[in-house]
Each structure stands twice: as C-alpha cells, then as structure tokens.
Amino acid sequence: MRVLMLDQAKCTGCRACEYACSFEHTGKFNPLDSRIKVNEFWEDLTFVPSVCLQCERAYCEEVCPTSALTKNPETGVVELEKEKCIGCKQCIVACPWGSIKLDHTGKEVIKCDNCGGDPACIKVCYPDALSYEEVEDITNVKVLETATRLKEIAKDLVKGGA
C-alpha cells in the first residue's frame, strides 16, 4: 500500500501541487478545487502542505448517511462515490482537519483520491517535499529519523545539557 508523504522542511511554498491537483480533477487551474492545500506561515516563512490522511477509521466515512464514502481495503483510500452523494455535508463538518471539502462553487464535495494511484501533485513537486511511497519504506525512514533525533538528545544528556 502506498501513501502520500510530506516533508515539510523541503516545501518552498510554490503551490504547483495545488494547480496540478485542480487540473487533474477538473481540467482547470483553480486552487479552490485542489484537494491538497499549502498552508503559509509568513511570520516564520514556513510552508506546510496538508492532504487527506485517509484515516484508518475515517470520521467522514462513519458519518456519511448514504455510504457514499467508503474505505478501499486494498489501497487504503477513503473513496467518494459521487452517484450516492446527496450533498448533505455531514462529512465536511466531521473532518476536524478540513481535508474533505467543498469545491469552488460551495456545492460539490471533493476529496483526495491519490489520483487513483498516480498522484499528480508529486510530479510537479521539484523540491521533493511530496512523495508517494510504500508504507513499509516510510516506517523505516521514520524509525531512522526518530533514532537520529534521540541520538542528538542522548548526546546532549551525556554532555550534561538538554
């Protein structure tokens, strides 16, 4: 199973991903129709892309009265079946992160679907802040990252700092 990975330190805030996402899904370049959002923190000059987490037990899925939202057990993606959607917007209120949202008309529900397994956003992310990776590989990377951070703390402790 592959998931979208974000490396916040690498994001330059160019927002190419937002345009690519919108174009892939609607044929138009409108950041309001993008499923991925780049959050800008100007005071710290940092940029943080945020994307649907495809929750294990997703609040949006639980609350959908028509089962228009279901988790695909193979890909792990919480999928939206438009035909079944009545537009009640329960899912949008249920997501505390704002990851499932309305399009620019304020009427239609849109959500990240990993572009069916070939995400458009990663292709335009030149600094490689976004990637699409196997869960196992990510786990290894995370273990290493955490260990590196703990090593720094341990070093400080030995020196009597921290």
Added chain:
Amino acid sequence: MRYLIVGASAAGLNAARTLESLDPQGEITILSAEEVFPYSKMSLPYLLSNKLKKRDYLFLPSPSKANLMLGQRVVDIDVERKKVETGQNKTFSYDKLLITTGAEPYVPDMELEGSPLVLTVRNLSDMDKLKDKLNKSDVKRVILSGAGLVNSEIADALAELNIPGTFVIRSHRMLSQIVDEEGSEFIAERARENGMELITGESIAKVQEEGDHANIFLTSGKVIQGSCVVVGKGVRPSIDFLERTPIKCNTGILVNEYMETSVKDVYAAGDVTESKDLISDEYEMHALWPVAMEQSRIAATNMVGYSWKYPKEVSRNIVNLFGEVVFTGGISKEDAYEVYKEKEGRSYHKILVRDGKLVGFIFVGSVLNPGVYLAAMKNQWDVSHLLNEAIKGALSYSMFKAPMREVVNI
C-alpha cells in the same frame, strides 16, 4: 460476551460495527421495532427531492456478523436478570445492553393527532405516506406546522419539486431553535423566493378532509387548503418502555461520560440520550446524526471493556436550504458574550466569543472549513487573534499551531 442492542438505526448499527471490530468473538444481537431493513432517517428529505438517486442508497451498511432481528419492539427490561422482553413475546439475555431507540416526533396539539391528513416525518413509512398524499391530492400545497429543522428540510425538498408550501408558525420565525431573528429573516427570504408562504403567530385549530384535499382552520378563523399537514415541532426520546426500570431519565436517558446509564452494564447512545453540553455545562438533548455516530462508537468501545471518555457535546447543524448552506453551532440563536456580525448580500455571519474561545456561530452562505469551526469550539482553542478570519468563515486548521500536538476531539 453477549451484546444486545435495542434500536437499529444510525446509533445501533454503528455500535454493532464497532463491536464487530473490537470483539470479533462477541455475540451481537440487534432488535428493531421496524419491519424494514435499517435506513438513514436523515436522508428522507433527499428521498423526497430525488437528490437521493436510488431508494437503495437509503439503507445503512449491513452488519457483517451481528444478528439483526426486525419487527421486535422491546417493552420491558429486567436489569436484575439482564433480560429484555419484546411485544412479540420473545426474551433476550445480555451481558451488556445498549439502548439506541432514538426519538419520535412530538405532536403538541392532541386534536391533530390521529387524523389521516396530519403527518410527521421520522420513518420511511411516513415519507411514503407523504409522497402518496402528494400524488393523490387535487391540491398540491403542503401545510407545514412548525418551521424547525425537519420541516425546513421538507420545504426545501418541496421547492425542488416545484410544490408550494405554507408554514404555519406559532413562534413568529423560522428555525427559532438554531438561528437568531436576523438569521431567520435571511432564510425566510430565500423560502419565500422558493414558493413558500409564511403565516406567523398562528397555529392550526382543526383539519377537515374534503374530497381529495384538506381544509385547515387556523386559530384566527382563517381557512387554508392543502394536500396534508406535516407537523414538525421537535422530537421526544423513545423511553416509554423504561418506565418500570430503574434507568434514570429526564427527557431522555441520562448517561455519564462513558455513555453508561445509571444502571451498570446498560449503555445508551443517540437521540434517546441527554448528555452534558460543553457550552452550557448542563444536560441537553443533542438529537443529531453525527452525535449518534460518535456516541455509539464510544459506548460500544466501552462495552467491550475500554474506558473511553465521551467529550462534552456541542449542538451543531449543517443544512442546505433553498440554495444556501446554513451552518450553526453552540448558542447560535442568542446574542451573548462578545458578538460579531457581518451581513453581505445573501450571506449572514455571526460568531460568539467567550474568553477568546468560540461558543457559537451562524453562517448563512459560504464557510470554508466547517469542520475546523466545530473542532475549534469543541476543543475551545483560542481564536482571539483570529477573529477577522473567523467572522469571514475562513478559519483553517493550520491557523491553530499548538493543538497539532494535542488529541483533537471531534
């Protein structure tokens, strides 16, 4: 472990799903008073308007292992012997019991109750009756007694079908339970534009059948005609069958923060309960679909043996009315604490702030991230530096830096 669930709707089925995943060895039985397979009650107005493209989409996901028994209405519970009894003369034993019997419409005027021309909308059979009346009557107009959430949704569906409606409202305004006077006026404007008539400060005295329609006599003496009357004056929890039990009730069943009732091993969730409100800190009914889902998940988790605390609840509503999205939360109908309002064209925004925290809001028209508003209110995040964004409907999750590291209550 034997789990028994009384009531098979939003809360009952979600609890079954949770139990199935947390205790695969458990034996789960669900009893439903209704004869039809469980369906989503909140989708009924969408069935009327045909926004629900197929009737099949109404039905809730079928539990994979639980034993669902239709047509079994529970009439009594013996909490000592841990047994429930149904009107169909069956008894069921349990180790852990969950009550999710929801609520029923309340018809305050006794005279109206029982007339075949007076309907309420709660069950699928009610909606089928309404559709039937609309088909058969020579007058299409529907008389809506009360302008609460359900009747407003019915009116919206009628407008989609180009069927006129008349609200007869005693309280003078629409949605008086969730919006303030100004908000009501914004919605009433849209209602009128969409073929709805509003008669305020009046109620219905008598309904008389005449040929293929109904004559409706108002308290002022005025007579109007319609295909039928739909009464939407709120709901009352279905707790009659608990009369002989020691389970503590007020208007609804009182539950503690673990969703347990005053009797051990008996839990309750959904519209049948009253739970602590975050803003008022008092017991209130939060008869809402998403609340039924949250409460049932937590109740089921605790029935398995965990001790999950249910965070205090807040009222909230999102509904599509006459082309506008109406999103409210907290103490929305009042003007209390710090009040900020913004009106522009067809949109009306209001936020209420107490000690820098959101305690209420109304958005008629656009709001970017409703879920973030709810999370900000439920978790009482500081918005004092974000008032400008908040009133514009533009709050986003990333504006709150600290909460990233905390557990987020949904």
